[in-house]
Amino acid sequence: MAVDTKKCVGCSDCVVACQTENNVPIGYCRDWVVEVTDGTYPQLELELRSERCNHCENAPCVRCCPTGASYIEEGGIVKVKPHKCIGCGACIASCPYDARFVHPKGYVDKCTFCDHRIKDGLKPACVAVCPTKCMYFGDLNDPNSDVSKVLKLRKYKTLIPEAGTIPHLYFLI
């Protein structure tokens, strides 16, 4: 997934859409919007980012999970099997992006890229609802997908690549 930081207005629609689509319990969220302000007034620079799980290729959460509840699904989506999760918290401590949380039912919950929607040919709820169309989703291995095309055209960054997790959430800059 790619998020255009130049188009995002920080409306938090993606957050609400995700909560509604995935029945995220009240008080929790799987995605969030970060506002970064650089400089001192009047020379200010602003960046807005809609963040979520980075679906890392070298996912520390999957590596440290003692039961195999956290796994990388075919296609690269990092998911959790609730019936295998013991709620030990290792994956939560291992995530440099703090993208996971404990569901009130006890298991660990996180962004799934709305894989139930993808299977039906739809886009993830956050992408579909974005009023500025700042998010691009698709298969990175498919050169004709929305995300592959936009990553070819634009400059982008990932968050803390130095943590070595090979994140797959791209921010267009």
Add this chain to the structure above:
Amino acid sequence: MREEIIVSGRNNHLIDPHLEIWEWQIPSYLFLGGLAAGILFFAGLYFIQKKEKEYNTAVAIAPIITPFLLVLGLFFLFLDLKHKLYFWQLYTTIKLESPMSWGAWVLMIVTPLSIVWAALHIRSVFPNWDWKFEFLRQFETFIAKYKTPMAWVMMISSVILGIYTGILLSAFNARPLWNTSILGPLFLTSGLSTGAATIILLSKSHKERLAFAKIDLLLIAIELFLIVHMLMGFRASTQVQIDASKLFLGGEFTAVFWVFVIGMGLTIPAILEIFELRAKKIPYIIAPIMVLVGGLILRFIMLHAGQMSRWLY
């Protein structure tokens, strides 16, 4: 100036404003696991060296408490789980890349071993102990023949257990304060030191106490070296680890770390032990109690400070 805020108001329980996924259960377990590992290590070592008469407390008496320490530790681990009814999933998987998985399996080896070892030595505390059932008596005579191989397994698995308590944390690259390979050896040394302290507390032989005071002194010296080494490593590393070290060097945890861990947990007991070895009259229980409390506080501080350290982006 750079300011980063979450404008959509993320407030995930136990995650925000900073990670608090592990509370008192994990550091308590790390302490109990390390302590049991320390006691079992000395029991195995001195049994193999055939010094069970000289060091009776280390080989026969102190190990009797280890099953209780381990079971209590395991209970704390269970309390920490947020999805408790699924805990058995731990024992359907062996995942070598997950320290928590092989730690759970090591505990499954060490705990029964400590129970058997304790059972074999129960008569050194209760001389008239009787197993009541014939099959238990038979099992005792059977297993008593294999004490030497058992001591070897116990010694090796207790080192793995002791070092695991540190590796569990150091495997988390996401928390810069934990992400140092020194943590494994540091927690192992601290575990051995608390084990030696327990033996001193339980021993009635002056000679044994002095021998373990000497061992403890050496372990404290190694611990101090490892802590200095760890902080030096942080200072010479990347920005996130420099920031992490600041938690102990001027930041939030400075006072508790230097007063309770370095001062009361390591330096003062070391001085007391030196006095004792030089035959000065000091109540011998003070130093080991300080070592034990210091070891517990070290686990608590490392755990909580580690959860506050993070990557910046």
